[in-house]
Amino acid sequence: MKTVGVLVVSFKGRRHDPDEFYELVRSADFQIKFSCSAAVDKPDVRTYVRSGKLQELKDLIALNSLSLLIINRDISSSQHRNIQRQLCCQIIDRTGLILNIFAQRARSFEGRVQVELAQLDYLKSKLTREWTHLERQRGGLGLRGPGETQLETDRRLLGLRIKQLTGRLKKIKLRRSLAGGLRKKKGLPTVALVGYTNAGKSTLFNALTQSEVEAKDLMFATLDPTIRAMEIGIDKRVLLADTVGFIENLPPTLIEAFAATLEETTKSQLILHVVDIADPELYERINEVDKILKMIGADNVPTIMVYNKIDLLAKGAIKINSLALDKTVRVEVSATTKEGIKALKKAIVKNLYGAKNRITVRLRATGGKLRSVFYERGVVLNESVGTNGDIVLTLEVDRFDKQLMLKYKDIYDLVPTDELSSYENFDVGNIGLKN
Ligand SMILES: Nc1nc2c(ncn2[C@@H]2O[C@H](COP(=O)(O)OP(=O)(O)OP(=O)(O)O)[C@@H](O)[C@H]2O)c(=O)[nH]1
Ligand SMILES: [Mg+2]
Known part of the structure; x- marks a missing residue:
């Protein structure tokens, strides 16, 4: 393990908690020999911090015979050069540090x-x-x-x-x-685990899919997305994706490079936004994740807020229900004790499939394939032959079936029935009712 010095710069009048930065340094497998802090009004154009601070750093580096200093901010190329020259040691800034972890x-x-x-x-x-x-x-x-x-x-x-x-x-x-197209053909919806780094996504992934992907008390333990099938109730399987964690001010170059991976999230049918309920900066983290979701165009995907690590809360502590004011679906779980996992699965089912509606469709001559799709999905309640030889099917469909039906909207008609009420619920505009 390489030993390093760190410089923590904070801006006067603004709160700064260096813990996350220390965590990052530790996650990059560095051992901190000294930490030097500097409060500045604004960064010095040439050297980010003042010359007095640089001298202090120089002494500390010599005293500990170090060859590497890590800074908790991003610095410009000229600042990098100037500091490096004055301190005669290698410098890594925040983005450099995160890249270092990702590379490992x-x-x-x-x-x-x-x-x-x-x-x-x-x-x-x-x-x-x-x-x-x-x-x-x-x-x-x-x-x-x-x-x-x-x-x-x-x-x-x-x-x-x-x-x-x-x-x-x-x-x-x-x-x-x-590959994604293939998955869709199989008719399995994708659910993506998303959240701040270290929130417990991989642990939850393991709890939900009975697998053993690596979950560690390290930031960015997960880098490559993993996808597994997950059983959620009788006859229902979905694909669950574990993804890379987010962090405040995620370097833009990383977002760009990871755009393809993050697509897993954008294209999913449901996002599970995992939050560490014991994290004192909970709300800042949630905002940060929301910001990145927006940036990658995933802010329109339906979301369940999953408050994880409830085992860490003292019994009887105020839980999120009474705190949060938003209207999104919330579930509290502990990925380690598995408390709340069942409720989470229920919430997933409800969110993905919605309530069921009864509808009747008349298949045209070319509709044989759709008929078998309906039977495969087990949604057919009744089948009869219409006056002109058409096949008439009564179905019980959920939201996901409706999405599937959209694809075939040219080979069937919805048949008006007496059950007008369920008809209205069906949101027919969405699947193109022929009239
Ligand atoms: N007490 C407690 N610890 C948990 C729970 N869930 C996860 N952890 C711990 O939190 C740490 C991070 O868990 P991970 O599952 O690796 O978190 P992650 O969100 O996948 O993290 P990255 O992949 O780094 O983004 C590990 O030390 C887990 O053991 C929980 O419900 N309760
Ligand atoms: Mg992980």
Whole structure:
């Protein structure tokens, strides 16, 4: 484990809790030798903190004979360069730290490509005249184009690699969307676990699917999405996706690189937003996650708020029900003791499938396939033959069946029946009633 020094910068008049940052440092497998804090009005343009602070840092670094300092903020390339030069040690800023963790965690091919892409993007932003790392590489390769300066060469090489990786990601994404199409054909809806890092998504995933994916008291323990089937009631299976956790000010380069993975969330039929109920910054975290969901275009997916870790609350403590004012569906669970898991499954069923409605449809000549789909899904109550030889089916369908029916809306008619009330409930506009 490498030992490091950390610099915690806070802005005067604004509260800052460094715990999350320490957690990040620990999650990157670094051991903190010293932590030095600085309160500033605004960052110094050249060195982020004042020269007095830099001197203090220099002494601490020498005293502990360290070669790495981690800063809890993002700094510009020139600040990076200036601080590095003055302290004579390597500097990592917040985005660099998060990228570092992601690089350690990436297992799948896609994950590794995504992280490398984000790293290159980050490097590009830090690429300055002083950048020497790539220069050394180039020396051996002799790739400089005619009339190019070193900096131009480096930029060009980075650009090439970025282009190559982006192309690769596109291919992976295509494959993923094909797989997604296959899943849809099987008629299984997808439910995505989403939430702040360390909220307990993977533990909950294991509890819901009886699997054993890695769940750890580390930030960003999960990087690659995992999808498993989950039984939720008789004859009902859905696909559950465990996804990468979010964090405040998630570096944009990461969001971009992970867009394909995050699509799992955007395209899902239901989101389980997992929250650590024992987290003192609960509401800030919820807001942060909502913000990112919006950014990736998943804010319209129906959501259940899952308040996890209720075992950590003292018995009789005020739970979220009396605290939260929003109208969304809420369930309280403990992924470790499994309390509330049944209620959660019920909420999922209710949310995905909704109430059932009875409808009658008349299939046209081409409707044989749809008839077998109905039978496969077990929604047929009655079948008869209409006057002109059409097949007339009475069905009991839920919201998910209705979505499936949309696909076939050209090969059947809804038949008006006496049960007008259930007809109205059916939300016919949605599936294209022929009149
Ligand atoms: N007491 C208690 N601890 C829990 C519960 N659920 C999860 N944890 C713990 O919380 C920590 C984080 O759990 P994970 O399931 O890895 O969290 P995650 O949301 O998947 O985290 P990332 O993948 O890092 O985003 C682990 O140490 C779990 O054991 C719970 O219901 N009660
Ligand atoms: Mg996880």
